Amino acid sequence: MTTASAVSPRAARFAARLKDTEAHLSSVTLPASAAWLMRAREAAMERLKGMGMPEKRDEYWRYTDPARFVSSAPTPAEVFVADDEPVMFGGIERLSLVFVDGVFSPEQSDKIEGEGLEIERLSEAGEADIHWAKDLYGTLEAKAQNPVPRPLAALNTATATDGVLIRVTGRVSRPVSLVYLRSDANAEMVLHHVVRVEEGGEVTLLENGPGAARVSTVLEADLADRATLHHVRAMGRDHQRAGCTHIFARQGAESHFRSFTLSVNGAMVRNEMVVWLEGEGGVVHLAGAAMGDGDFHNDDTIFVTHTAPACESRQVYKKVLYHGAVGVFQGKILVEQSAQLTDGYQKSQALLMDESGQFLAKPELEIHADDVKCSHGSTSGELDEDHLFYLRARGVPEDDAKRLLVTAFLGESLDEIEDHDLANDIRLRLAGWLERHGE
Amino acid sequence: MLEINNLHVELEDEDKAILKGLSLKVEAGKVHAIMGPNGSGKSTLSYVLSGRDGYEVTQGTATLDGQDLLDLEPEERAAAGLFQAFQYPVEIPGVGNMTFLRTAVNSQRKARGEPEMSSGDFLKLVRAKAKELNIDADMLKRPVNVGFSGGEKKRNEILQMSVLEPRMCILDETDSGLDVDAMKLVADGVNALRSEGRSFLVITHYQRLLDHIKPDVVHILADGRIVKTGGPELAIEVETNGYADILAEVAA
């Protein structure tokens, strides 16, 4: 007599969400895959059905409306021709792997070769049940579903149509460069990459380009002890596209992971990063520079967990917002009881270039160990009038002075890029963007 | 060179008058000193001349070789040859000293329709001037004024002045915070720039800077007005007797 009416509104909403999710997924067919991969996809599908698609009312989506990521078809986005700048990373000796509208293009890609490097296309992943990626594909994503569900990542694991599996067994000198071109106003790109850097291995992974009208990428990175992964990403200049990306990284002892993302333009972008420091002495530096003018929503959502002792984590995120652009930063450092001597640092800052920009920040520290050094700071503000005047008083015109100061503001995030050539290439893009928008 | 006539200035935010009919004329090639009690309006005068926001000119004029200064943007005043060495130079994180200075030099040249200075020439010039001012290479590499001591900041101002070669130089208490040796360096830097076509307005509290930079004319500024003008002996009078006597004499 009590059962039916005792369902709480919350439970009812959740049940409705799962029902909607079922309906949403009913038309989805999983891409044909090797058996081990198909099992991972099916498992992800089950996870997703258990948590449901994200909704605006979710705490984790408080500042960013997931509507454009969950709609059954992407919102069309005009293809933007950016031929006024040299090709991104063009001056860098690299191994290019090109995707067009989310599909790998062997013709436009370099021949896969390199000492200490194995690369396989996801859609051609070997049948062998002992595939090295078998224990990784979807595994880190699944691990990241706690304590906060990330349904879009599970959806990606289940449905990704392409991607690369990269295994690094030595020091790879030539960066692996994933290039995402687009040609179609309606295309969707769903890519899932796995990178395993074996003990002592080192590689640089580059990503660039807008990809498609709607983008979903997942990168699962597994760093063995003393492994190093450098990651630099430039997300392209298309204005109308939407994208949700996830990077999951598990790090062994004394491993190094550095990731930098440049975001300019883009109507709706959410970049999630989840990192676990599981081996003593691991180091992770995550950084981003975002610049938007007008219809721009850029969300960095970060979760770094310190499990092992004596690890270092750094987050440096900078956003420059013009004409109503919106920047979001949700960043968390979780220090578990076992992670003594943690050195954790987080900084998120926005520069509001006029009254209409918005920066929404939620910095969080959760510390269960007693001997740690952790700090975080989040600020937003305008350009410093005294700085501006000083430069102008020396003869620098106002717009140039502003550009100098904006570049200086972003500089701290760029300093996290170790390689000078890569950093300079990013700097060139910042300068170009400011030349076009910085007024 | 610089001609200021009956200048009245108020703070924009508060209805507070700071300069109350200040007049002054600095001829080409001359060094004028302005001395005056704290709060008399010395820094305000230099800021109004260089074009900082927050001040409202309610009356009067200021011209540089006949050109109306008050109508120009700060960068236009700089390109026209006006330079203010700030009393409190700001620190600008992230902007390298050299980048800043080269941008300043070339912006001014561009505004005047002159060709840019090559990076080689620029480097040579800055290194030579820096050496004279005892500014080491490390300071040049750092962001503008960041982590500089008070004295280093002042020397950096003079370095900028030496490199930019303005024709009208305003020095706002450049001597404060300097020890004797540093003051000597700064004074030498200024003296090296003295020439027929270049004028200086040296704002100072103390006579000691004027031992090194010999002024042609000394003005006493009090409560927003020039209350007395004389030769170098006026500075010595202030040093020995303070302002009280002069102010009393003017009031009488």
Ligand SMILES: Nc1ncnc2c1ncn2[C@@H]1O[C@H](COP(=O)(O)OP(=O)(O)O)[C@@H](O)[C@H]1O
């Ligand atoms: N931006 C400002 N806001 C408020 N008061 C100011 C400002 N600038 C100057 N003043 C006031 O104006 C007066 C003159 O200041 P200032 O020009 O700095 O004097 P001086 O340089 O001769 O010591 C002082 O009373 C000072 O407090």
Ligand SMILES: [Mg+2]
């Ligand atoms: Mg003063």
